[in-house]
Amino acid sequence: MLELALKGDKKYWGWIIALLAFIGVGFAVYLKQLDFGLGITGMSRDVSWGFYIAQFTFLVGVAAGGVMVVLPKYLHDYKAFGKITILGEFLAIAAVTMCLLFIIADLGQPMRAFNVILYPTPGSVLFWDMIVLNGYLFLNIVIGWNVLEAERNNIHYPKWVKPLIFTSIVWAPAIHTVTAFLYCGLPGRGFWLTAILAPRFLASAFAAGPALLILLCLIIRKVTKFDPGKEQIQSLAKIVTYAIILNMFFFLCEVFVVFYSRIPSHMSHLQYLFFGLHGHGALVPWMWTAMIFMGTSIVLLVIPATRKHEGVLAFSCVILFIGAWIDKGLGMISGGFVPNPLHHVTEYVPTIPEILITLGIYAIGLLVLTILFKVAVNVKEEVGGLKDSCESC
Amino acid sequence: MENSRRSFLKVAGITALGVGTKPVLNVFASSGGHVEEPKPEVSKNEKALTAKKWGMVIDTRKFHSAEDLEPIIDACHKIHNIPELPEPRHKIMWLWEDEYKHVFTHREHELVNDRIKHLPFLVLCNHCEKPACVRACPTKATFKRDDGIVLMDFHRCIGCRFCMAACPYGSRSFNFRDPRPFIKEENKEFPTRMKGVVEKCNFCAERLAVGKLPACVEASNGAITVGDLDDPESEVRELLRTNYTIRRKPDLGAGPSVYYIV
Numbered sequence: 001m002l003e004l005a006l007k008g009d010k011k012y013w014g015w016i017i018a019l020l021a022f023i024g025v026g027f028a029v030y031l032k033q034l035d036f037g038l039g040i041t042g043m044s045r046d047v048s049w050g051f052y053i054a055q056f057t058f059l060v061g062v063a064a065g066g067v068m069v070v071l072p073k074y075l076h077d078y079k080a081f082g083k084i085t086i087l088g089e090f091l092a093i094a095a096v097t098m099c100l101l102f103i104i105a106d107l108g109q110p111m112r113a114f115n116v117i118l119y120p121t122p123g124s125v126l127f128w129d130m131i132v133l134n135g136y137l138f139l140n141i142v143i144g145w146n147v148l149e150a151e152r153n154n155i156h157y158p159k160w161v162k163p164l165i166f167t168s169i170v171w172a173p174a175i176h177t178v179t180a181f182l183y184c185g186l187p188g189r190g191f192w193l194t195a196i197l198a199p200r201f202l203a204s205a206f207a208a209g210p211a212l213l214i215l216l217c218l219i220i221r222k223v224t225k226f227d228p229g230k231e232q233i234q235s236l237a238k239i240v241t242y243a244i245i246l247n248m249f250f251f252l253c254e255v256f257v258v259f260y261s262r263i264p265s266h267m268s269h270l271q272y273l274f275f276g277l278h279g280h281g282a283l284v285p286w287m288w289t290a291m292i293f294m295g296t297s298i299v300l301l302v303i304p305a306t307r308k309h310e311g312v313l314a315f316s317c318v319i320l321f322i323g324a325w326i327d328k329g330l331g332m333i334s335g336g337f338v339p340n341p342l343h344h345v346t347e348y349v350p351t352i353p354e355i356l357i358t359l360g361i362y363a364i365g366l367l368v369l370t371i372l373f374k375v376a377v378n379v380k381e382e383v384g385g386l387k388d389s390c391e392s393c
Numbered sequence: 394m395e396n397s398r399r400s401f402l403k404v405a406g407i408t409a410l411g412v413g414t415k416p417v418l419n420v421f422a423s424s425g426g427h428v429e430e431p432k433p434e435v436s437k438n439e440k441a442l443t444a445k446k447w448g449m450v451i452d453t454r455k456f457h458s459a460e461d462l463e464p465i466i467d468a469c470h471k472i473h474n475i476p477e478l479p480e481p482r483h484k485i486m487w488l489w490e491d492e493y494k495h496v497f498t499h500r501e502h503e504l505v506n507d508r509i510k511h512l513p514f515l516v517l518c519n520h521c522e523k524p525a526c527v528r529a530c531p532t533k534a535t536f537k538r539d540d541g542i543v544l545m546d547f548h549r550c551i552g553c554r555f556c557m558a559a560c561p562y563g564s565r566s567f568n569f570r571d572p573r574p575f576i577k578e579e580n581k582e583f584p585t586r587m588k589g590v591v592e593k594c595n596f597c598a599e600r601l602a603v604g605k606l607p608a609c610v611e612a613s614n615g616a617i618t619v620g621d622l623d624d625p626e627s628e629v630r631e632l633l634r635t636n637y638t639i640r641r642k643p644d645l646g647a648g649p650s651v652y653y654i655v
């Protein structure tokens with residue numbers, strides 16, 4: 001089916017070339033990082049994880065969010081989603097690909113990455129994270145490809161795919177739970193040391209992932225002949241609504257516990273993020289923006305009139321996505337390191353090379369996404385995407 | 394297998410230092426057949442200082458200002474080839490000094506007496522009984538020896554820095570760039586590191602192995618003592634018995650092996 005990605009109009013190729021340009025720049029800067037070391041980033045002894053790990057964390061969420069179209073289809077037999085499950089699966093593939101690349105980009109000795117397999121250490125959460133991420137990638141590739149191929153040939157997908165689908169439904173929350181466990185089991189980091197971290201991660205994932213899917217559906221409708229469907233988009237919007245409300249609720253639970261108990265080692269991180277600490281507050285405007293964006297999106301999503309208006313819905317999804325990105329991709333990781341275990345404040349700001357490498361990886365993700373979506377949409381167009389649901393699956 | 398590899402590295406290290414006079418490694422060549430697997434037999438350097446459980450007591454009453462600590466820190470950093478990097482965020486520290494309120498974050502209070510308030514305290518890896526860094530490491534590049542010392546295998550570390558996030562004491566440093574050009578005088582008897590790996594205080598394991606006390610102890614004029622925490626007759630146990638001591642963040646349950654007399 002891949003050959004479908006080789007046929008496209010001028011706009012399509014223009015987009016691909018633009019992505020390739022970003023990838024090229026990112027790769028060149030990565031070679032520089034390989035040569036010099038991670039010193040070209042803004043990370044330090046005190047803030048030892050930065051932008052890369054934050055993007056990784058956020059994107060694990062996006063990948064897990066893809067399950068929100070697969071689950072209703074297969075567990076609740078919600079037929080309407082049959083049309084777009086493939087988009088959720090392919091989004092997951094692109095997102096996990098980026099996750100793995102961000103981990104590689106973050107390693108000080110990437111050539112030794114295989115040591116994780118050569119000396120397996122089940123006591124380390126990173127070991128499990130490697131397993132669940134690669135497993136999820138594998139599951140989605142196998143499932144997505146087989147289901148789509150079957151649809152193209154107008155047959156039912158092979159029987160053995162079904163158990164894999166159910167596995168992937170359980171697997172999706174697992175990848176984000178394990179990712180949260182990377183942080184919330186560490187004894188000296190009060191910001192992460194909270195049982196609500198994994199639920200919070202999941203809630204924000206199930207908001208940001210489907211919000212992105214809605215936007216992608218709207219784009220697909222605009223640039224192709226395939227219509228993902230009004231009902232589908234509205235159903236996704238309801239999922240997004242509940243998830244973002246839960247995300248806010250979990251966050252406020254954390255805020256209550258932290259500020260009512262007034263334990264400094266837990267309080268100081270939130271203070272740093274939202275009010276600044278000892279005169280340092282680089283993230284303050286960002287964090288409030290995130291809160292305002294997520295809050296506004298809740299209002300717009302809860303009111304049926306605004307949710308049903310696709311223009312407003314698109315706007316809500318954009319600000320929600322940005323809000324969730326700031327929350328996780330900016331605040332969540334460096335916030336945990338400031339102040340450091342000795343209560344010193346060392347701030348972290350990503351450097352230009354770091355951002356260029358990050359953009360390069362995002363471009364790779366978008367390239368994978370574009371190619372996979374192109375294939376999927378062409379297949380849908382072939383078999384007549386105007387059908388309301390896909391009977392064969 | 395794991396252990397023999399490490400012991401081998403250790404032994405290889407000793408021979409490389411040119412100290413091992415006796416053959417320290419005997420591998421019996423197997424002549425095939427049913428004989429048991431040939432095992433490398435490792436014997437310790439006879440002069441090696443050993444303990445069931447290493448510990449350290451720092452008598453902070455013997456220090457008065459940062460100047461008193463400087464030679465101690467220098468001694469450690471010099472023999473371990475710690476670079477002096479131009480960029481503060483790339484800093485590498487094995488042993489350093491900080492104020493009471495930063496070192497003992499859980500004990501700090503505003504009205505603490507003047508001496509303690511302004512006294513600089515030595516900070517280093519605590520060689521925890523339950524080290525969070527070891528638990529987090531996905532490759533066992535950082536590991537705890539039977540005698541309690543927590544060590545690094547610089548050749549296995551992938552530089553994921555999970556251990557740095559895990560350590561609740563901020564004891565670990567990362568080589569954000571190649572440190573070698575920034576080492577003032579290289580000590581040929583201790584390895585230099587490469588970029589992209591984590592490092593920290595190693596309790597001078599390389600010196601203990603050849604019968605020398607840790608460099609900081611030697612430079613401290615008796616203010617720092619190391620010894621066997623499991624031996625009731627040891628000097629550290631005597632100090633702990635007769636003085637009031639504190640440890641960093643005891644509530645975390647990590648079990649630091651570094652004690653401070655205040």
Ligand code: SF4
Nearest residue numbers: 518519521524526560
């Ligand atoms: S102080 Fe930190 S680096 Fe040292 S053993 Fe304990 S957890 Fe590990």
Ligand code: SF4
Nearest residue numbers: 530550551553554556
């Ligand atoms: S940086 Fe090295 S020592 Fe630390 S956790 Fe990763 S592999 Fe282990």
